[in-house]
Structure formats: C-alpha cells, structure tokens
Amino acid sequence: NAGVMQNPRHLVRRRGQEARLRCSPMKGHSHVYWYRQLPEEGLKFMVYLQKENIIDESGMPKERFSAEFPKEGPSILRIQQVVRGDSAAYFCASSSTGGFYEQYFGPGTRLTVT
Amino acid sequence: AQTVTQSQPEMSVQEAETVTLSCTYDTSESDYYLFWYKQPPSRQMILVIRQEAYKQQNATENRFSVNFQKAAKSFSLKISDSQLGDAAMYFCAYPQGAQKLVFGQGTRLTINP
Numbered sequence: 001n002a003g004v005m006q007n008p009r010h011l012v013r014r015r016g017q018e019a020r021l022r023c024s025p026m027k028g029h030s031h032v033y034w035y036r037q038l039p040e041e042g043l044k045f046m047v048y049l050q051k052e053n054i055i056d057e058s059g060m061p062k063e064r065f066s067a068e069f070p071k072e073g074p075s076i077l078r079i080q081q082v083v084r085g086d087s088a089a090y091f092c093a094s095s096s097t098g099g100f101y102e103q104y105f106g107p108g109t110r111l112t113v114t
Numbered sequence: 115a116q117t118v119t120q121s122q123p124e125m126s127v128q129e130a131e132t133v134t135l136s137c138t139y140d141t142s143e144s145d146y147y148l149f150w151y152k153q154p155p156s157r158q159m160i161l162v163i164r165q166e167a168y169k170q171q172n173a174t175e176n177r178f179s180v181n182f183q184k185a186a187k188s189f190s191l192k193i194s195d196s197q198l199g200d201a202a203m204y205f206c207a208y209p210q211g212a213q214k215l216v217f218g219q220g221t222r223l224t225i226n227p
Contacts, residue, residue, distance in 0.1 A: 043205070048213050089157060102149060107158050
C-alpha cells in the first residue's frame, strides 16, 4: 500500500531553467495539494487540485508557477525560469476526499537553484 | 485571515519525561479539525494526532495526547515518556476552508538522553 510518491527527491536547476516536480497520490486518493517549505519555516499552501481541475490556487505565485493533475498520471508542479528564491522543499499531499479529512504527505522534493 | 501560532520555537526535554507543545489558532468556523504533524530530519511530514472540534473529549494516540480548549482556541500537544525518536519539528495545522492546511511556524523538539 504505497504512500504518496514524489520525484525527484532532489532537483538542482540553474537560474532560468525549468523545474518539474511530480506527485503520485495514494491509491484511491483523488485530491492533491502542493505546499512549499522555505528553510526554518512551516509549510505554505500553494494549490489544491482534483483530477483535471484546479480547485484553489490562491497560494500560487501569479507568474512562472503552474500545476496540473491530469486524468492519467501524476500531478505536476511546474516552475518556469527558476530564481534563487524558488529554492525550497516542495511537498505534495493527498486525501481521499476534500474537506476535513487528513492529508497524507509525500517525502518532498528539495529544489536548489544555483 | 485565519492563523495558527506556535509560540515556542524550541523545546527540550529529558528522555522519559513529559513535554507540552503549545498552539493557538484563529477561526470563525464552528466545526473543524485540528492536526499535529511531526517532521523528523528526513523531512517527511507524519500525522501525529487529529482532533475534531465538535468532540469535547481530547484525542489520544499512545504517548501523544492533546489538550483542546475550544473557547480559548488552544490546541496543545503532550508527549509522555519522551523517546529519542520523538526529536523533530512539530507543526500544528488547521484546515482553512476545509481544504488547505494552514501551518504554524513549528517547534523544534530536542530529547536529551
């Protein structure tokens, strides 16, 4: 019974390159959430998706960031033209339904921009 | 805006003793859940305990229990018989709009052998 899977675990990009982070939710889960954690801080919500739909993207920066959760395959968080300030740990979580049910987190992807 | 506040950036406790981590939150909702997550050095976020606001009984999971004071909007975590493996960052979290989790700043817990 695999948990939430994220890959890669570590990603190094030079300024101006693109970063693509992948998240496969737990089996049976159709709700995916992305969070960002800057060093020494708590997690900050970015976006909430269901299959083929973005439900809430209020935490996403207006430019360069996008997310999708296609009908088939993992959810993707895409960061275009990365800058040093994008260096952080990005966590994906999934839940079986929305609402109050607990979210199960993946191991995170640590993005370093050089 | 709904917020979650953890006023203790760091705490330490002797192995086998008890420690309490504080959390306060702000919400206008009447029915909600509250969570404590643990983040060890591996950075994996692990759900420790969940409290349902409509339940007056405090949640308990083995050595972990909460003191939930709804009127005071307080949600503290008590760890009994502390073990070395309990060393981690602990985050209190509240689901805003029943969807996105709002996390506190975290408390770094050190266990002294």
